[in-house]
Amino acid sequence: MLASLLRIVAxxxxxxxxxxxxxRSRFIIFLxxxxxxxxxxxAASFDLNSAFYAVLDxxxxxxxxxxxxRLDGSAIFHRxxxxxxxxxxxxxxxxxxxxxxxxxPRDFERHLLAGEPAPIQVIADGRxxxxxxxxxxxxxxxxxxxxxxxxxxQGQPGPSLRIVTRAWFNPNLDSRWTMIPSLIGTLxxxxxxxxxxxSVAREREQGTFDQLLVTPFRPFEIMAGKAIPNMxxxxxxxxxxxxxxxxxxxxxxxxxxxxxxxxxGLFLMAAVGVGLFVSSISxxxxxxxxxxxxxxxPFALLSGLATPVSSMxxxxxTVMVINPLRYALDLTKRVFLEDAGFAQLGSDFLPLGVIGLxxxxxxxxxxxxxxx
Amino acid sequence: MNGWxxxxxxxxxxxxxxxxxxxxxxxxxxxxxxxxxxxxxLFGYGLSLDVTRVNVAVVDQxxxxxxxxxxxxxxxxxxxxxxxxPSIVQATTLxxxxxxxxxxxxxxDFTRRLRxxxxxxxxxxxxxxxxxxRIMQAYAQGPVxxxxxxRAGGASAGPVIVVDRMWFNETNNSRYFIVPGLIVMVxxxxxxxxxxxxxxxxxxxxxxxxxFVTPMLPGEFLVSKIVPYFGLGAIGFVLxxxxxxFLFHVPLRGSLFLLCLAATVYLLVAxxxxxxxxxxxxxxxxxxxxxxxxxxxPAMMLSGFLYDLRSMPVVxxxxxxxxxxxxxxxxMQTLYLAGDIGGVVxxxxxxxxxxxxxxxxxxxxATRKQLS
Numbered sequence: 001m002l003a004s005l006l007r008i009v010a011x012x013x014x015x016x017x018x019x020x021x022x023x024r025s026r027f028i029i030f031l032x033x034x035x036x037x038x039x040x041x042x043a044a045s046f047d048l049n050s051a052f053y054a055v056l057d058x059x060x061x062x063x064x065x066x067x068x069x070r071l072d073g074s075a076i077f078h079r080x081x082x083x084x085x086x087x088x089x090x091x092x093x094x095x096x097x098x099x100x101x102x103x104x105p106r107d108f109e110r111h112l113l114a115g116e117p118a119p120i121q122v123i124a125d126g127r128x129x130x131x132x133x134x135x136x137x138x139x140x141x142x143x144x145x146x147x148x149x150x151x152x153x154q155g156q157p158g159p160s161l162r163i164v165t166r167a168w169f170n171p172n173l174d175s176r177w178t179m180i181p182s183l184i185g186t187l188x189x190x191x192x193x194x195x196x197x198x199s200v201a202r203e204r205e206q207g208t209f210d211q212l213l214v215t216p217f218r219p220f221e222i223m224a225g226k227a228i229p230n231m232x233x234x235x236x237x238x239x240x241x242x243x244x245x246x247x248x249x250x251x252x253x254x255x256x257x258x259x260x261x262x263x264x265g266l267f268l269m270a271a272v273g274v275g276l277f278v279s280s281i282s283x284x285x286x287x288x289x290x291x292x293x294x295x296x297x298p299f300a301l302l303s304g305l306a307t308p309v310s311s312m313x314x315x316x317x318t319v320m321v322i323n324p325l326r327y328a329l330d331l332t333k334r335v336f337l338e339d340a341g342f343a344q345l346g347s348d349f350l351p352l353g354v355i356g357l358x359x360x361x362x363x364x365x366x367x368x369x370x371x372x
Numbered sequence: 373m374n375g376w377x378x379x380x381x382x383x384x385x386x387x388x389x390x391x392x393x394x395x396x397x398x399x400x401x402x403x404x405x406x407x408x409x410x411x412x413x414l415f416g417y418g419l420s421l422d423v424t425r426v427n428v429a430v431v432d433q434x435x436x437x438x439x440x441x442x443x444x445x446x447x448x449x450x451x452x453x454x455x456x457x458p459s460i461v462q463a464t465t466l467x468x469x470x471x472x473x474x475x476x477x478x479x480x481d482f483t484r485r486l487r488x489x490x491x492x493x494x495x496x497x498x499x500x501x502x503x504x505x506r507i508m509q510a511y512a513q514g515p516v517x518x519x520x521x522x523r524a525g526g527a528s529a530g531p532v533i534v535v536d537r538m539w540f541n542e543t544n545n546s547r548y549f550i551v552p553g554l555i556v557m558v559x560x561x562x563x564x565x566x567x568x569x570x571x572x573x574x575x576x577x578x579x580x581x582x583x584f585v586t587p588m589l590p591g592e593f594l595v596s597k598i599v600p601y602f603g604l605g606a607i608g609f610v611l612x613x614x615x616x617x618f619l620f621h622v623p624l625r626g627s628l629f630l631l632c633l634a635a636t637v638y639l640l641v642a643x644x645x646x647x648x649x650x651x652x653x654x655x656x657x658x659x660x661x662x663x664x665x666x667x668x669x670p671a672m673m674l675s676g677f678l679y680d681l682r683s684m685p686v687v688x689x690x691x692x693x694x695x696x697x698x699x700x701x702x703x704m705q706t707l708y709l710a711g712d713i714g715g716v717v718x719x720x721x722x723x724x725x726x727x728x729x730x731x732x733x734x735x736x737x738a739t740r741k742q743l744s
Contacts, residue, residue: 032665043684095715119533126541127705131680136536170499178502285656286569302418311420337500
């Protein structure tokens with residue numbers, strides 16, 4: 001028992017040396033997660049903070065000018081040009097010079113003063129329909145405000161219902177608060193799974209795996225010797241991102257570190273398990289890399305990180321039950337923002353544990369089979 | 373004359389060797405053919421920003437005809453699935469346990485304040501998933517507008533009415549902009565990722581040194597590496613275009629010729645990155661990590677594939693200007709949805725062309741340096 005433990009410790013030491021000895025490989029393990037966390041923390045957002053628009057104001061009346069002033073007064077809309085001809089609308093949208101073109105027809109004010117509906121036309125560049133939809137929504141809001149004011153001044157208050165949103169845990173609905181805790185799991189998964197998958201494949205390609213096999217190590221010990229250092233590196237990456245989240249992005253961490261790290265431990269076990277499983281079925285580093293990649297990509301993109309899981313077809317939602325990242329995202333976000341405890345997170349802990357045991361077991365079985 | 377003949381024979385022999393190597397390695401075939409198919413299916417179906425149905429719990433504390441009308445409007449909306457609950461506590465529990473996406477609260481003074489100007493409809497959401505919360509906020513405008521209109525006796529909420537038109541994507545289908553971006557992702561992976569691994573492997577195994585004692589020149593070596601992987605990338609591209617046409621029914625409004633030209637130029641850029649990185653680091657692990665950091669992740673997050681570049685902070689926008697994926701995604705989205713817009717197409721093509729030339733020249737230079 002003790003001998004076995006000592007052997008594992010020796011292997012762990014060897015593994016750390018192999019990974020951390022090369023300065024370039026140290027660099028590649030810790031720098032990309034930091035850079036990615038910073039870049040994606042700023043970039044990955046569906047919030048629309050500024051929208052360029054152009055105007056074709058055919059009315060040029062006090063009313064139309066007042067409406068446009070309201071748009072310009074909002075922090076979001078930036079007027080790029082006053083168009084003269086209808087044909088210009090096409091050019092401005094086609095060349096992506098403006099996200100929106102607002103056309104106010106000639107009799108706009110006359111309609112308003114006569115108490116008739118006064119339509120304005122808003123054309124959006126739908127090449128990114130998500131952004132276009134958001135921008136159109138903001139225009140509606142500005143126009144609603146204008147309408148309410150107009151009616152009040154005409155002494156005919158209309159329906160006066162306000163929608164008030166109260167969001168728990170993230171009062172301003174800042175998408176960064178959701179995104180950055182999610183990156184802890186995502187970036188760690190990418191790093192750890194690849195690292196693990198490659199480490200066995202590299203030894204196999206260089207022939208050192210055979211040397212390892214003729215030593216008194218048992219398959220289980222070799223596995224532990226591979227799994228533990230990689231989990232430790234993963235924890236290191238996760239901690240780095242956690243620190244950036246707290247001290248750079250200043251996202252308040254309200255949860256418990258014990259819960260978070262227990263969850264991350266299980267998650268990393270699952271990630272390393274998948275990595276070992278991949279490396280047990282691949283012969284070369286290139287294969288290991290590709291198979292790892294084939295798994296990491298769907299895991300990352302279909303985890304709920306980028307698009308909501310509930311928008312995926314039912315079939316894919318079912319398939320993604322095996323995705324460890326999906327549970328890790330839920331877990332990190334909820335511990336981070338909601339202070340969720342073990343009791344609430346059972347639905348994440350359980351699947352992570354099952355995935356970890358299953359993949360580690362599978363990898364162990366594959367290794368043993370290969371040995372005998 | 374003789375020199376040319378020998379040159380072309382050498383290139384042919386090397387290309388043949390490389391092609392055979394690809395065909396014999398199942399993982400290369402996997403990435404060239406199976407991989408694009410899996411990606412297209414998974415992400416074409418899986419990545420969607422269109423929320424289908426929001427589950428809400430409704431607490432009607434007012435229980436008047438007005439509030440019942442409002443709840444009715446939500447029930448009739450295709451975007452909401454309504455569950456009535458008697459108390460806020462219950463609604464809160466449902467939200468916290470993720471049983472519903474949010475709750476609507478109609479306060480007990482609803483009718484009274486509706487008469488005296490200023491009633492509130494409260495939306496309670498869990499901000500941990502800020503995206504979902506935002507979507508719900510936006511969707512709630514619909515039923516509220518319907519309710520206001522009916523209450524005002526059919527008169528529209530006006531006076532100013534926004535008539536919006538989303539060009540290029542009239543039905544606001546997020547697949548329209550995701551599928552063109554997906555083509556860029558597939559080509560990035562085949563072009564950069566696979567190539568980087570292959571050359572790094574030759575360095576690791578020392579087979580490149582064996583090649584360098586032959587009369588082969590650096591340029592010939594590069595051509596023999598580019599041709600087979602270009603072929604793989606082209607297959608991936610064709611598969612993507614077919615899927616876009618027949619599975620996802622994304623309209624191709626530009627010309628097929630320009631689409632192919634754009635794909636060719638971008639594929640050369642991706643190949644250039646892959647070759648340059650592997651010549652530089654000479655290790656499969658480092659090459660794979662570098663390529664992942666330099667091409668795949670930026671193509672996913674910083675290219676406009678999912679997240680709109682216009683919403684990013686200015687500094688991040690500057691960074692995107694050096695990333696080829698940005699130009700490729702813009703090209704694909706424009707060619708697919710808007711058509712042959714000269715201003716957009718030629719500019720992006722020119723930038724990509726310069727990048728391709730620079731990368732290939734740099735690779736040639738780096739290879740030559742290694743030789744001497």
